[in-house]
Amino acid sequence: MLEFMDYVQHAFYNASHWNSENSYSQLTATARGLLDFETPRGLRLNLSSLSSPNFATSYAIGSVGLVDGALSYLYTSLPLRTTSQSGDIDLHDVIRGYRQIQEFRRHDEPWMWEQWQGGKRIDKRDTLLYGRLYLPQSTLEALYLRRIGPTQQLKLSAVSDSRLRNGGTILALHQYDVGKYSTETLYSTDGGLIGARGLYNFGPDPRKERKELPRMEDRFYGRFSAGAEMYYGSLNKSGGVSFGGRFATLPAHKGTPLTATLTLNPLMGNISTTYAVKAGKNLALCSKFDFNVYSYESDLVLGCELWRVKAKTEKKRERSMAAKLEWRLDNTEEKSRPEPEEVAGVLKARVDQNWKIGLLWEGRVKELLFTLGSSIDMKRRDQPFRALGLELQYSS
Amino acid sequence: MAFNFNWSPLTADADFYKRAQEMLTTALNKSPKPPIIVDDILVNELNLGSVPPELEILEIGDLAEDRFRGIFKMCYSGDAFLTLKTRVQANPLNTYLFSKPSFTSPQPLAASSGLTIPLQITLSEIKLSAFIILVFSRQKGLTLVFRNDPLESLKVSSTFDSIPFVRDYLQKEIEMQLRTLMMDELPAIIHRLSLRLWCPEHRASEDEVMAQATKSEKEEVAVDPFASPPQDAVDARGNVLDASEISSLSLDGGSEIHSLFSQKNLLRLAALTDSHRTLSLFTPSIRDAVFRAWAGPSERGDSAGTSTPVTPSLVRSHSSVASSSTTYTFSRGSDDGHGHIPSRPSLVSMHSATTGLSLGAGRHSRSHLRKKKNRVVNLRKSKTTDDVVSESGESEASGTPASEPAIPTQIPEEPEDNIITPPRSPSGKVRFRTCSIDLGESPRKLRLSTPGRSALSSRTVPEEVTLEPALTLEPLEPTAPIFHREKRSAYNTTSQYPAEKLTAPITLQPAPILSDPASAGGIIEQAWVLKMAGEMTRRAHDEKSAREGFWSSQSTDEREDSPPPAYEPKAM
Numbered sequence: 001m002l003e004f005m006d007y008v009q010h011a012f013y014n015a016s017h018w019n020s021e022n023s024y025s026q027l028t029a030t031a032r033g034l035l036d037f038e039t040p041r042g043l044r045l046n047l048s049s050l051s052s053p054n055f056a057t058s059y060a061i062g063s064v065g066l067v068d069g070a071l072s073y074l075y076t077s078l079p080l081r082t083t084s085q086s087g088d089i090d091l092h093d094v095i096r097g098y099r100q101i102q103e104f105r106r107h108d109e110p111w112m113w114e115q116w117q118g119g120k121r122i123d124k125r126d127t128l129l130y131g132r133l134y135l136p137q138s139t140l141e142a143l144y145l146r147r148i149g150p151t152q153q154l155k156l157s158a159v160s161d162s163r164l165r166n167g168g169t170i171l172a173l174h175q176y177d178v179g180k181y182s183t184e185t186l187y188s189t190d191g192g193l194i195g196a197r198g199l200y201n202f203g204p205d206p207r208k209e210r211k212e213l214p215r216m217e218d219r220f221y222g223r224f225s226a227g228a229e230m231y232y233g234s235l236n237k238s239g240g241v242s243f244g245g246r247f248a249t250l251p252a253h254k255g256t257p258l259t260a261t262l263t264l265n266p267l268m269g270n271i272s273t274t275y276a277v278k279a280g281k282n283l284a285l286c287s288k289f290d291f292n293v294y295s296y297e298s299d300l301v302l303g304c305e306l307w308r309v310k311a312k313t314e315k316k317r318e319r320s321m322a323a324k325l326e327w328r329l330d331n332t333e334e335k336s337r338p339e340p341e342e343v344a345g346v347l348k349a350r351v352d353q354n355w356k357i358g359l360l361w362e363g364r365v366k367e368l369l370f371t372l373g374s375s376i377d378m379k380r381r382d383q384p385f386r387a388l389g390l391e392l393q394y395s396s
Numbered sequence: 397m398a399f400n401f402n403w404s405p406l407t408a409d410a411d412f413y414k415r416a417q418e419m420l421t422t423a424l425n426k427s428p429k430p431p432i433i434v435d436d437i438l439v440n441e442l443n444l445g446s447v448p449p450e451l452e453i454l455e456i457g458d459l460a461e462d463r464f465r466g467i468f469k470m471c472y473s474g475d476a477f478l479t480l481k482t483r484v485q486a487n488p489l490n491t492y493l494f495s496k497p498s499f500t501s502p503q504p505l506a507a508s509s510g511l512t513i514p515l516q517i518t519l520s521e522i523k524l525s526a527f528i529i530l531v532f533s534r535q536k537g538l539t540l541v542f543r544n545d546p547l548e549s550l551k552v553s554s555t556f557d558s559i560p561f562v563r564d565y566l567q568k569e570i571e572m573q574l575r576t577l578m579m580d581e582l583p584a585i586i587h588r589l590s591l592r593l594w595c596p597e598h599r600a601s602e603d604e605v606m607a608q609a610t611k612s613e614k615e616e617v618a619v620d621p622f623a624s625p626p627q628d629a630v631d632a633r634g635n636v637l638d639a640s641e642i643s644s645l646s647l648d649g650g651s652e653i654h655s656l657f658s659q660k661n662l663l664r665l666a667a668l669t670d671s672h673r674t675l676s677l678f679t680p681s682i683r684d685a686v687f688r689a690w691a692g693p694s695e696r697g698d699s700a701g702t703s704t705p706v707t708p709s710l711v712r713s714h715s716s717v718a719s720s721s722t723t724y725t726f727s728r729g730s731d732d733g734h735g736h737i738p739s740r741p742s743l744v745s746m747h748s749a750t751t752g753l754s755l756g757a758g759r760h761s762r763s764h765l766r767k768k769k770n771r772v773v774n775l776r777k778s779k780t781t782d783d784v785v786s787e788s789g790e791s792e793a794s795g796t797p798a799s800e801p802a803i804p805t806q807i808p809e810e811p812e813d814n815i816i817t818p819p820r821s822p823s824g825k826v827r828f829r830t831c832s833i834d835l836g837e838s839p840r841k842l843r844l845s846t847p848g849r850s851a852l853s854s855r856t857v858p859e860e861v862t863l864e865p866a867l868t869l870e871p872l873e874p875t876a877p878i879f880h881r882e883k884r885s886a887y888n889t890t891s892q893y894p895a896e897k898l899t900a901p902i903t904l905q906p907a908p909i910l911s912d913p914a915s916a917g918g919i920i921e922q923a924w925v926l927k928m929a930g931e932m933t934r935r936a937h938d939e940k941s942a943r944e945g946f947w948s949s950q951s952t953d954e955r956e957d958s959p960p961p962a963y964e965p966k967a968m
Contacts, residue, residue, distance in 0.1 A: 290509070
């Protein structure tokens, strides 16, 4: 489950029309959401609030061995009008599961951001500032996020910790996204790491006016994306490269939504494939297979996600008094109006070839969002439960 | 004289290689590994080769059938090799991300995917050049210490030889690791191997420990100060220890002690004395033993020994680490102090027995005499192996035949210092003498020891007396344990005392003068000495009574009032 601050950050992306999913680093987001979820450890409590549209605070306290906590503050120059009450938040927004990619939306033109007053431009770039202090460890995290333009974003993240070499690290990330393609360049002070990522989406260019309607009669209606990343550590003279591709169906697809990815690491000889399908409205299945052509090591993980929807209590159909008086039936349009589904919870499970099982149950109780998780190692018969945790979130 | 070093028998024993491999494996996996190593390090192959190292004997400190101590210069450029197996993470990006905070992680998609590669490293063409201190005794096994960094060069060949960057990195890392291994781990391994080879008792205990298979090493170190001192001597990072110190550890133990008392009992007694000074609730059960608490502060020094009826053996056990005969001195000293005559004859006989044994024994007796003043030291020190080291080192320095001449010169120096430093040294001196005599120790001791001492050189006695201060001082001094840590430091402190208000230490100095004639062994002289002693005792008593000093009054009182040690009846 997303932490409140991440939720607010995504709200900022949405409010500033930034598509955070159109990036090479998000290529396997579906598989990560279904397979690489983190099971909580110990008890953890989050108390958060979006006290004003521009300001959010969050406090966390946890007990893993010893009590630790975190304080975080967030400021954004862009007023966020999102639901922040934990009782009202849509669970689909905070639980990362099967990610349905969306049709591209046209980016704003630069002139759309301009605001003039008295012959002067008064518009400001949207900015987000975020800081978090972990208490016993006195580790400080800071984030500076700035929309440079409709297609660009700058992200500076820093960690200050006395245990790190040089006392901390800073990561600078510049993102450029025009829909059809996106690029990212990054620099990390740790090891002088320079990196570049790019993603190209095959298909129609969202910048151009769409001429013909999408051909819906195809068996698969989706999008193919391909990308690559490259890193080079200028201080330790080491690097890394990977290529990847993804095919995912778009919402307009008639059949079963699916996502398939393939990533290659030519230097290390690593091939990784994932395949995820949304088998039903409430069920998603995913598998991941890793293989290394040099060491012949392989890895298989299977996972699933099951959404439990609260059973709707069928309303008794009674004719309204007005209808009765008029000796007629009620209007059918009123009855057919769909009611929003109430999600009771989500069960996520994964198992790998070493019989390590991860279980996660996320949901809502009254006003609280909870995450209950456990990791089980079936190879160790004497002590199969490796970790058990409960995380509670309340926000207002 | 010829030495025969056999290199090949080591290689002939198939079991030896197996054990050595096991030990090396555990040693290599002990410290936390860098993230690049993702598996345990296994010692796959070990071969000492056929070319023996060249040894140049620089000094031989001690030589007997069952013990040896010497310093060598070793040069080795043989064909020994060592093959290690492990698995490493070949992706630098993966290890890069390993310990980084996730908040600033670049979050690569697949560039950090891992590739673990089985790595085989062969270390060959090892060139060593070092000064080695080698100590061997049949009881304590073999101890080997490098005085300098032995590794000159070596060739590391691995799976990655074709990649120069990786090869250089491995070469550098492994050289570093190997240096620490040589300096810290190898001596311990060799010692343990040798113990298995020569010390059946140790082997039995080790088997037992292995059967338990839990925290074996810790227990051994904690409970077993006698079996493992050489090993601990090594851990001082090679800077502190002298050859003599180490050798004293392993050699002074003397076979007679071990034949008389089983090691188990010694350990038990050591644990018992430990329990007095710690909060440990564990007291080993000893049959036919009566436990007694300390009677008073003055007895504290002795208490380690006297607290139980079993003390004679206990004392013995302690002293066994440093010198065999210390025990007798100790018990006799306390007896004399309390004026129990009956105990004397037996003590004398025992003493003479030890002295009569050999030159080595003579050395022991002498050192033990010297130690008498330090008996407190002895008892306390024997617990922590560190102390043992320093303690025995002292005695050994004097003990080795080669260095023997050095001792008298060395020790007289200190008294001189003392004499010079105190402003009122003359009176102090007198008092001192009396002090020691008051306790009745020196005259009787002289008398007692004469028979056995005939074998000794006259030098030994002055020595013993010089050290007297420590004896008298320490029981008086509440903080004595601190000084006991190192004998030498204790000496220094005594010499400084005069400047401060503590006069007691000063008074002890002149004792050499007193005992010198006695050492000559003449009966007339002895008589004279006794007479003098009596006189001095009287004078000292007067002085003491006149003096209002806290120390003196307390000490005398307590010495007179304190109940006899519980063990005395048994000592007879």
